[in-house]
Amino acid sequence: MKRSHLLLLLIPLLLSSACRHHDGESGFLKLKFVPTYDGRVLPMYETVQNPDGFPMKVKRLAFFTEVLNTGATLRDVSNVVALVDFSDLTDKQRAEQGVVKEFSLKPGDYQSLMLGVGVPSGLNSKAPQDFPSSNPLSEEAYYWQAWDSYIFTKTEGALDTLKNGIFDLQFSYHTGIDEMYRIVDLPKNFRVVDGQTTELTIEVDVKEILNGKGGTVDPRKNQNAHSVNNKPIAIVISNNYKTALKVK
Amino acid sequence: MKKSVFAVLLLAGLWSCGKKEDAGDLSGIPYSPTSYKLEVPAGWPQPDLPADNPMTKEGIALGRKLFYDPILSVDSTVSCASCHRLQGSFTDNSPVSTGVQGREGKRSSMALVNLAFMNRGLFWDGRVQTLEEQALLPVEDHLEMDENWPMAERKLQRSTHYPELFRKAFGIQHRSEITRTLAVKAIAQFERSITSKDSKYDKVLQGVPGYSFTDDEQVGYEMFFNISKTLPDAQCGHCHSGALLTTNQYLNNGLQAAAELTDFIDAGRGTVTKNQFDNGKMRTPGIRNIGFTAPYMHNGSLKSIEEVVDHYNSGGKYSPNLDPLIHQVKLNAIQKRQLLAFLNTLNDSTFIQNPAYRSPF
Numbered sequence: 245m246k247r248s249h250l251l252l253l254l255i256p257l258l259l260s261s262a263c264r265h266h267d268g269e270s271g272f273l274k275l276k277f278v279p280t281y282d283g284r285v286l287p288m289y290e291t292v293q294n295p296d297g298f299p300m301k302v303k304r305l306a307f308f309t310e311v312l313n314t315g316a317t318l319r320d321v322s323n324v325v326a327l328v329d330f331s332d333l334t335d336k337q338r339a340e341q342g343v344v345k346e347f348s349l350k351p352g353d354y355q356s357l358m359l360g361v362g363v364p365s366g367l368n369s370k371a372p373q374d375f376p377s378s379n380p381l382s383e384e385a386y387y388w389q390a391w392d393s394y395i396f397t398k399t400e401g402a403l404d405t406l407k408n409g410i411f412d413l414q415f416s417y418h419t420g421i422d423e424m425y426r427i428v429d430l431p432k433n434f435r436v437v438d439g440q441t442t443e444l445t446i447e448v449d450v451k452e453i454l455n456g457k458g459g460t461v462d463p464r465k466n467q468n469a470h471s472v473n474n475k476p477i478a479i480v481i482s483n484n485y486k487t488a489l490k491v492k
Numbered sequence: 493m494k495k496s497v498f499a500v501l502l503l504a505g506l507w508s509c510g511k512k513e514d515a516g517d518l519s520g521i522p523y524s525p526t527s528y529k530l531e532v533p534a535g536w537p538q539p540d541l542p543a544d545n546p547m548t549k550e551g552i553a554l555g556r557k558l559f560y561d562p563i564l565s566v567d568s569t570v571s572c573a574s575c576h577r578l579q580g581s582f583t584d585n586s587p588v589s590t591g592v593q594g595r596e597g598k599r600s601s602m603a604l605v606n607l608a609f610m611n612r613g614l615f616w617d618g619r620v621q622t623l624e625e626q627a628l629l630p631v632e633d634h635l636e637m638d639e640n641w642p643m644a645e646r647k648l649q650r651s652t653h654y655p656e657l658f659r660k661a662f663g664i665q666h667r668s669e670i671t672r673t674l675a676v677k678a679i680a681q682f683e684r685s686i687t688s689k690d691s692k693y694d695k696v697l698q699g700v701p702g703y704s705f706t707d708d709e710q711v712g713y714e715m716f717f718n719i720s721k722t723l724p725d726a727q728c729g730h731c732h733s734g735a736l737l738t739t740n741q742y743l744n745n746g747l748q749a750a751a752e753l754t755d756f757i758d759a760g761r762g763t764v765t766k767n768q769f770d771n772g773k774m775r776t777p778g779i780r781n782i783g784f785t786a787p788y789m790h791n792g793s794l795k796s797i798e799e800v801v802d803h804y805n806s807g808g809k810y811s812p813n814l815d816p817l818i819h820q821v822k823l824n825a826i827q828k829r830q831l832l833a834f835l836n837t838l839n840d841s842t843f844i845q846n847p848a849y850r851s852p853f
Contacts, residue, residue: 289769289813303816334769372734373537377611382537385739389729390718400816414816467819471718471725 271351271436273316274443278342279305279330282451287339288330291404295455296462299404301411302450305330307397307485308380312358312427315350325363327380328448342445349436357432357444361485362396362425390471393420399453399481403463415463417481418470424482430491445492458483516649516667518659525550525661528681530608533689534698536735539608545624545677547684550661553852555682557657558675560851564644565592565637572630572679575601578849581781582686587792591636598635598758600792602777603785605843608684612740616774616790619764623680628672641672648675688780688843696837705837712834715827726831727804730817731776737838738778746808746818747789748772753812758790769813783839797835801828 279286279302286292286302294300306329310318318326326345333339362368367381375382386395397419402411436442454461459480461469469477525548530539541547558564562571575589575597576582582604584590589597599616607614607623614626630636631644648654648670655667662674695703705713711723717733718725731739742761750756753768762771774790788794794803805828807820823831843849 303813332767334767371535373535376538377540383739384734384736385731385741387733389733402814402816410810411812412810414814414819416816468725470730471721473721473725 269350269438270348271438272441273311273347273349273436274344274441275311275347276342276344276443276445277309277328277330278445278447279333279339280447280449283447283449285336285339286450287336288332288334290336292451294403294463295451295460296464298464299407299409299411300401300463302399302401303331304398304400304416305448305450306386307361307448308363308386308394309345310360310364311347311349312360313349313354313356317348318345324367325360325381327383327386330448346441349442351436351438353433353435355431355433357430357434357446357491359428359430359446359489360425361428361482361489362419363394364425365422368394368422368425388418388420388470391420393422395420395470396424397453397481397485399450401463405464413463413467415467416470417461417468417477419478419482420470424478426482426485428486428489430489432491447490447492449488449490452488453481453484456484456487458486516655517665518655518667519665521656521659523659523663525663528552528685530684531687531689533694533735536689537609539684540611541608541684542622542624545680547681548661550657551678551681552685554654554657554661555678555680556849557654557852558679559682560853563647563651564631564639564675566639566643567592569593570637572627573851575636576604578846578851579784579844581605581688581784581844583785585786587787589636591633592638595635595638599790600787603781604683604686605688605778605780606736607686609736610738610740610778613742613775617760617764618742618775623683624673624676627676627679627683631672644675645670645672686849688840690842691780691840692837693834694840706833708830708833709837710834711827712830712832713837715823715831716834724821724823724827726823726827727817727819727821728831732779736778737780738776741776742770742773743776743815744772744811744813744818745774745776745789745804746811746814747791747793747803748811749809750811756811760790772811772813779835780838781840781843783836784844797832798828801831801835 281292288303289301291299291301306327308325308327310325318324328343330343372382372384372387388395395418400416403413403415404411405413434442434444461477461480466477468474528547528549530547532538559572562568570592575584577584584601587600589601591597602616614620620626631639631641649667655670658664658670658674661678664670692703696705714720715723715726717729731741731743733739748756750772753771756772759771761773762768782797786796788800794800805821805823808814808818
């Protein structure tokens with residue numbers, strides 16, 4: 245008898261926990277991340293002119309992110325941070341569709357969208373083997389053993405230094421370690437309503453990543469950044485993310 | 493009275509004949525499989541084990557037998573082990589593999605090591621996701637076993653010993669229940685049990701007493717993973733990292749020259765995704781036991797580890813989708829020797845002598 249009473253008490257508790265996204269206290273935020281170059285949609289491998297006039301192709305662009313507005317969580321609660329990876333967006337249609345990530349957020353009116361770029365320190369102290377394969381933090385390709393850190397962002401491509409159609413100079417810039425984690429506050433008025441989804445588009449501009457307010461990275465001078473020897477370049481790119489992200 | 497006795501005797505005779513005819517009944521053989529717990533060394537990722545194919549000692553034993561038995565090939569000359577030999581870390585040490593009637597394959601056989609922990613696709617091009625799916629394909633491949641599964645199933649059903657092994661592994665009631673699905677499940681169980689974790693590299697990292705790198709190995713290790721501020725980055729650790737020494741990505745490592753994306757001799761991953769920017773990309777293999785697996789690359793075109801190091805040191809051949817991480821490394825002769833010294837610490841000699849992985853025949 246006592247057991248059946250206990251069960252009766254437990255069932256509503258279990259049900260309320262299972263339905264926590266539908267209990268009137270949470271709305272949803274769908275973020276569509278779109279790669280751009282100087283404001284124009286940028287499919288991977290498409291040729292653009294870099295600021296020095298050299299033809300350039302971006303082959304891989306990716307970064308970890310999280311929504312930092314109070315109470316925000318990824319809708320897929322098994323993950324804590326999202327990996328935005330544009331590598332497969334190799335044509336215009338796919339690039340325009342972008343990479344979509346959904347978050348849960350407390351209903352209300354917001355004046356800005358606050359994003360973290362990178363992996364927060366609490367998680368960055370862990371390693372891929374600490375996560376199940378369904379979690380992006382299990383990706384060995386995004387962990388850099390020499391730094392004991394996740395790779396927060398990847399910006400990779402090639403430059404045609406002779407302007408002859410051969411993209412002869414490969415470049416790869418990776419950022420990581422706690423001091424390169426950045427908080428980006430994007431001014432934007434938006435409303436999140438109970439049980440409903442609000443959609444925002446975030447443009448990620450590669451021109452700003454390589455030539456932003458935080459400094460310039462010239463592939464002809466520095467081909468790579470993924471070690472302690474190239475830390476200043478990684479810092480420049482980390483800083484440039486502050487202006488490379490724009491909310492529409 | 494005589495007639496009724498005769499009728500009874502006749503019925504009894506018919507009944508006993510009927511029983512004799514059903515020689516495929518396996519229900520009299522005990523079925524009590526023993527669960528097998530896959531050892532996961534510290535620092536390794538958790539394996540993704542399929543819920544519909546739990547590992548058992550009986551399943552692994554059956555899979556091992558099927559792996560080494562040429563019964564699955566059209567003329568009973570080629571088994572899985574023909575192209576995946578233990579002494580080669582389950583490669584065949586040939587540029588490309590040879591199937592029935594001496595037919596040459598198109599790619600080099602991949603090492604079958606630590607497959608339980610690989611979860612980003614199989615084959616060089618990642619065309620299947622699971623070991624069960626993988627094991628289905630070579631049987632019917634014209635260049636490999638060239639058998640058809642209905643015939644292979646019949647051979648297994650008629651076998652004098654396989655029905656009992658299938659019964660013990662999967663609890664089937666009758667030999668007619670032997671199917672390709674169960675056969676590949678057993679092979680997959682055996683393959684998942686194949687683990688290599690006892691190289692010198694593993695022991696040094698685990699701090700096992702008595703194990704340390706030599707000076708050359710230490711320098712090579714630091715260049716491999718770009719640990720030192722003063723040594724050059726050999727760029728290896730970008731793609732060969734973690735306990736498995738692979739990121740399991742599909743990459744174009746500059747092995748094939750191609751002026752255009754459609755010029756690759758072997759389009760690799762592109763044949764699977766149908767995206768031309770994936771042409772020429774291949775799965776990054778784990779390099780544990782690298783000393784046992786020559787020749788190297790998907791086409792076996794590099795004969796030695798020295799040639800592999802030279803390839804990456806040179807920056808690879810040009811193609812429009814060459815991976816940005818491939819560029820000239822500029823290691824000198826001494827540094828190359830030191831890198832080689834480290835690479836040889838990845839060899840696990842206990843693995844290739846492990847009796848659990850040898851032929852049961």
